[in-house]
Amino acid sequence: MSAFAAGTAREEITPPPGIDLSGFAGRPGPNTGCRDSLYASALYLSDGSTGALILTLDLIGLTPLDDSRLRS
Numbered sequence: 001m002s003a004f005a006a007g008t009a010r011e012e013i014t015p016p017p018g019i020d021l022s023g024f025a026g027r028p029g030p031n032t033g034c035r036d037s038l039y040a041s042a043l044y045l046s047d048g049s050t051g052a053l054i055l056t057l058d059l060i061g062l063t064p065l066d067d068s069r070l071r072s
Contacts, residue, residue: 013057
């Protein structure tokens with residue numbers, strides 16, 4: 001009989017002031033502060049032999065390098 005396992009995690013990923021953000025083309029210059037924090041959240045489920053990870057990111061997109069790192 002396999003043991004079921006589950007886990008969750010949440011990490012703030014809000015960039016610091018001074019970073020250019022996607023989705024704000026009408027605003028000149030980089031961000032100057034934070035109204036709403038950005039997060040990465042994960043849910044891991046396993047039946048003892050097979051595991052699955054669901055990852056959500058408060059982002060518009062990832063670079064190919066970021067995508068590769070997450071997949072590995």
